[in-house]
Amino acid sequence: MKQKGSDIEHVKTHGSHEAEEGGEGEEYFDTDIISKVIKQLKALGIDASISDAMDVNDRQYYSYYFTSMPRVVTSIGYIKVEGMNFDYIQILARG
Amino acid sequence: MEQGKSSNIHAYGVLPFYQIHFIIKSNGKTYGELLLARTRKKVTGVVNKRIEDVWWEGGKIADRLNNDTRLKELLMHVLKDEGDIFIDPTDNAIRIYSRFKVEHELNLSKEAIEAFNIIAGHVKQVIKEFE
Numbered sequence: 728m729k730q731k732g733s734d735i736e737h738v739k740t741h742g743s744h745e746a747e748e749g750g751e752g753e754e755y756f757d758t759d760i761i762s763k764v765i766k767q768l769k770a771l772g773i774d775a776s777i778s779d780a781m782d783v784n785d786r787q788y789y790s791y792y793f794t795s796m797p798r799v800v801t802s803i804g805y806i807k808v809e810g811m812n813f814d815y816i817q818i819l820a821r822g
Numbered sequence: 823m824e825q826g827k828s829s830n831i832h833a834y835g836v837l838p839f840y841q842i843h844f845i846i847k848s849n850g851k852t853y854g855e856l857l858l859a860r861t862r863k864k865v866t867g868v869v870n871k872r873i874e875d876v877w878w879e880g881g882k883i884a885d886r887l888n889n890d891t892r893l894k895e896l897l898m899h900v901l902k903d904e905g906d907i908f909i910d911p912t913d914n915a916i917r918i919y920s921r922f923k924v925e926h927e928l929n930l931s932k933e934a935i936e937a938f939n940i941i942a943g944h945v946k947q948v949i950k951e952f953e
C-alpha cells in the first residue's frame with residue numbers, strides 16, 4: 728500500500744471534518760496505527776518515518792515454513808527505522 | 823481517487839488484529855533454513871503465567887541465539903506479551919515477528935525493541951559469515 732505524507736494529512740483532515748459535522752466521530756483509519764507505532768518508537772528515542780519500502784514490498788509476507796501463519800493478510804504500511812539492526816517495520820492486519 | 827475517500831481506509835474484510843514485522847533486507851531464500859528459527863518456552867501457571875525457560879529451535883542461527891544470555895533474559899519478560907518470536911526468511915527480506923495483537927495491545931516496550939534488535943543483529947552476523 729502506498730503511504731504518502733499528503734495522504735495522511737488528507738485522512739486526518741477528513742476525520743476531523745466528520746467529527747465536526749457530528750458524524751461518526753469514532754471513524755477509524757489505518758494511518759492511526761502507523762502513527763501510533765511511530766510515536767512509540769520516537770518516545771523510545773528511535774528515529775522512524777513512514778516509508779514506501781519498495782525494495783522489500785513484494786507481497787510475500789511469510790515463507791510458510793511455519794504452518795500456523797495466516798494465508799490472508801493485508802499490509803497496513805511500512806516504517807523506516809534508523810540506527811537499528813533491522814531496516815523496516817511493517818504492520819500487517821489479518822484478513 | 824474520489825473526493826472524501828482514502829486508499830488508507832480498511833479494505834472490506836480486514837480484521838482489527840495486527841502483527842508487527844521487523845524486516846532485514848536480504849535474499850532470504852539464499853540462506854533458507856540457516857536462518858529459520860522460532861522460540862519455545864516453558865510456562866507455569868494458568869492465570870498468573872510465569873515463563874520458566876526460553877529456548878530457540880531451528881537452523882544454524884538457533885545455536886547462536888541460545889548462547890546469548892542478555893537475549894534470554896529479555897525474552898523471559900518480552901514473551902509474556904509477544905507469545906512466540908519467529909525468524910522467517912522470505913524472497914527478498916528476513917522477517918522477525920511475534921503474534922497478532924488487538925489495537926490496545928500494540929505497544930512496543932523498550933525490552934521488546936532491544937530483543938528484536940539483538941535478534942536482527944544475529945541475523946546480520948550469520949548473513950555476513952555465509953556471504
